[in-house]
Amino acid sequence: MRKGQYRFVAGFLFIPVALYLIFVIWPYLQTFGYSLTDWKGQSQTFSFVGLDNYTALFQDDIFLKAIWHNILFLLFIPVITILLALFFAFMLNAGGRGRAGGVSGVAGSGFYKIVYFFPQVLSLAILAVLFGAVYRSDSGGMLNGFLMKLGLVEESSPVEWLNEPNFVLWALIAVVVWHGVGFYLVLFSAAMQAIPRDIYEAALIDGAGRAHTFFRITLPLLWDSVQTAWVYLGIAAMDMFILVSTMTAGEYGGGPDHHSEVMATVMMRNFLLYGRSGYACAMGVVMLLLTLIVSVVMLRATRRERIEF
Amino acid sequence: MGSTTAENNEPEAPDTTTAEGVGRRDLIKRSAALGLITVPTMSFLSACASGGGDDDSSEDAQGETSKSNPFGVKKGSKLDVVIFKGGYGDAYAKAWEAAFQEKWGVTSTHTGTQEITGKLQPRFNAGNPPDIVDDSGAQQIPIDVLYKNGQLLDLAAVLDAPSIDDPAKKVRDTLIPGTLDAGMQEDKVVALNYIYTVWGLWYSGKLFKENGWQEPKTWADFLTICKEAKAKGIGGLAHQGKYPYYINVAIMDLIAKTGGLEAMKAIDNLDPKAFVGSDAAKAGVEAIYEVVEKGYLMPGTNGLTHTESQTRWNQYKAVFITSGSWLENEQLKQTPADFDMKFMPMPLLPDSAMPFEAIRAGSGEPFIIPSKAKNLPAAKEFMRMMLSKEWSTLFAKEANSLTILKDGVDPGVRLRPGTQSTVEASKAAGDNTFRYLYTEWYSEMDTAIQNASNELMAKRIQPAEWLKRAQAAVDKQAKDPDSKKNHRD
Structure with missing residues (x-):
């Protein structure tokens, strides 16, 4: 390329980079700046307090609890979602047997594929309302109503799903998994369809069963997609704000008694309700760092040699 | 891509294209420069949370x-x-x-x-x-x-x-x-x-008439009605469990009516004995816990939102509910025409400092x-x-x-x-009204006490533990230097 062209290309690249710097990087820097102050959030008067907010942060039981909950989400949400999505995708694409000639999904797989995708078209807000009705704590709730019909739960003492310290996190994980499986199923399906059929047929001829085909052929060839899914789900697990704040008890959720608190809900409460915005900014910075670390670790940990086909 | 093609791929007419190419390139340079300048300035104004406050006074x-x-x-x-x-x-x-x-x-x-x-x-x-x-x-x-x-x-x-x-x-x-x-x-x-606004208990006049109940003036009478209701498969007390604000109305009202204005001010003024060491606080929270322990709560009420539980109450699934006087307006659509909604002050515990008619109003x-x-x-x-x-x-x-x-x-x-019943109740109360201010002054302490109440209603903690947690919230707030400025006499 000639000299002028570099300038020309740079001219086009400049705008996106500038937008990114201004709307993403600059707010991060600002947040970091505010996190060193005692800003109260409603005006521009504040003073510099150094790292006090960060010191306080790591003595704040509620925030530490919230980090722990995010870590639990981080462990369970990606694992459960990816395993289920992989299993279903495999059954839909290569799990069928019995028909002559080649590899296909189980009977009716086209139909299932559409059905699995349904939850994905719902927005998180609708999801919260929907599962609010599922987990409702009296006989009007779907789960409670069902269990009462079966006689497993007494009408006078229904299960208060989202008000049980031991249940609430699982109830939330179930919502996220239900919502996410369909999308990753489609992602994995697309990747599976790109795998040449002769490989499967060769395996079949060699006498490989379903399990063997899956672990020896499908999974290794899907690794890139799984890695992507892992990072996306990991980031979602670090957030969880919408579901927790709308479904669980208390202002900005987190109830009962902080048992479902995540970093984002603690941050919002401090920022908007308690007027401790500088402190909340420190939480934001910690969230950013943790999310970055998680992404890097996940990408590193799942890195494998790429198989060309 | 206009300039690149003009310069590279059209060598057969160099004279004209060069001139034209330069012109187009100028244009692109200029627009890039524009982007350079306009994008940052515009968003520096709008994107930064700390946009400079101009002190444009109201002189105009x-x-x-x-x-x-x-x-x-x-x-x-x-x-x-x-x-x-x-x-x-x-x-x-x-x-x-x-x-x-x-x-x-x-x-x-x-x-x-x-x-x-x-x-x-x-x-x-x-x-x-x-x-x-x-x-x-x-x-x-x-x-x-x-x-x-x-x-x-x-x-x-x-x-x-x-x-x-x-x-x-x-x-x-x-x-x-x-x-x-x-x-x-x-x-x-x-x-x-x-x-x-007045705060207290609400009931259906129709349900009361059908069962021959009278407005309970004492806590014992209140529990008797709850007991009879439970026998008929109706919950005694409903509350808006997802928002423990509401059950705190009942607890705090009982404390104020039992211990008098002093007990209330002790809480607002962050007294080191506001809860632990206060007989009124102990009596109030134990009274509420009795409702929980005897199973007089509407089933599931601890997990319901305000609309869900208020609507259940409108469907005669519970006798009483705690709320402020916005309740009627909020439930306009859900209230049956003959429901006959009524307000009443919190019933009295033995040896109360205030009369039955006293209400939280404000x-x-x-x-x-x-x-x-x-x-x-x-x-x-x-x-x-x-x-x-x-x-x-x-x-x-x-x-x-x-x-x-x-x-x-x-x-x-x-x-x-x-x-109408709130108008009558506030007339009957006369000067016997009270109003907590900690809810306006200390959001964080309020939240902490609400959390404790949520645990109490779910039977996960006992009254003694509730008192400890409420006191801890008060003590924590008292350490905040800003709290020194609020005081009521």
Whole structure:
């Protein structure tokens, strides 16, 4: 390329980079700046307090609890979602047997594929309302109503799903998994369809069963997609704000008694309700760092040699 | 790609293309440079949370003052009104604005919204707030936070101005006594809590009649009704479990009525013996726990939202529910026509300091004037007119609720049964009213006590532990240097 062209290309690249710097990087820097102050959030008067907010942060039981909950989400949400999505995708694409000639999904797989995708078209807000009705704590709730019909739960003492310290996190994980499986199923399906059929047929001829085909052929060839899914789900697990704040008890959720608190809900409460915005900014910075670390670790940990086909 | 093709791929006509190519390239250079300059400047203004606050005072909007125009409203100026559009709607405010325009020739920009924080926080930070705000609802900006940031106008000027109905009196003397207290920060009134609210228990007159029950005056009678109800498969007490604010109304009312105003002030003033070591607090919380322990709660009520549990109560699934007097308006659609909604004070525990008739009563729905408002004269006049009989009646008609103006509603306005019963209850209470202020002063302590109550109602902690946790919340708040400034006598 000639000299002028570099300038020309740079001219086009400049705008996106500038937008990114201004709307993403600059707010991060600002947040970091505010996190060193005692800003109260409603005006521009504040003073510099150094790292006090960060010191306080790591003595704040509620925030530490919230980090722990995010870590639990981080462990369970990606694992459960990816395993289920992989299993279903495999059954839909290569799990069928019995028909002559080649590899296909189980009977009716086209139909299932559409059905699995349904939850994905719902927005998180609708999801919260929907599962609010599922987990409702009296006989009007779907789960409670069902269990009462079966006689497993007494009408006078229904299960208060989202008000049980031991249940609430699982109830939330179930919502996220239900919502996410369909999308990753489609992602994995697309990747599976790109795998040449002769490989499967060769395996079949060699006498490989379903399990063997899956672990020896499908999974290794899907690794890139799984890695992507892992990072996306990991980031979602670090957030969880919408579901927790709308479904669980208390202002900005987190109830009962902080048992479902995540970093984002603690941050919002401090920022908007308690007027401790500088402190909340420190939480934001910690969230950013943790999310970055998680992404890097996940990408590193799942890195494998790429198989060309 | 225009310039690249022009220069590289058209060598057969070099003379013309070069000239043209340069021209196009100039254009692109220029537009790139434009992007360089415009994009950053525009977003530096809007994107940074700390956009410089310009101290554009209200001088443009200052008109001549006179006896009938004490603040100097300027004809033709503009007023920016933001109203929380919740249970009371915002039709009343539109009616006010129309009346205001007619009288003063001041046009209003009206915003009715539930997202007070989302819409206004950036404006406060940028030094560009509206002129008058109904700062209410779940997403209100806490008054204490706004005050600490110097964003609120001291309303003394409005309150000391002559009343519209009777110019011989000051506005502040035409209000129900004590109703300004809730808007105090340190010793200034910075928020006008406009709606007069009473808190307590609610029941269905119809259900009571059918079962031959009488309004229980003592806690023992209350428990007897709960017991009879339970035998019939009806829950005794319902509360809005997802928001423990409501059950705290019951607990705190019992504490205040048992221990008297002293017990209440001990909590507001962050006394080291507000809960642990206070007999009233112990008696109050144990009384509520008795309801839990005996199974008199409506099944599942601990996990329900306010609408869910209130609707269940409207369906006769529970006898009593705790709430403030907005309940009737909030449940208009769900209430059966013959429900006959009734309000009653909290029943008494033995050896109570206050009589049965005593109620928590006070003002809610804070209206504020930002100190950096652009049209202060009109905002002050607007607030003065809110406290006239005409506008107060307008409010009662549109929003089905009372205001803090003494005798503020024309007798011609007919009230619904629930609202009517609150009027009677507050007449019976007379001077025996009380009002906690810690909820306005200390959001964090309030939240901590609410969490403890949630645990208590779910039987996960006992009253002794509740007292400890509530006291810990008080002690923690007392350590905050800012809390030294709030005190009530």
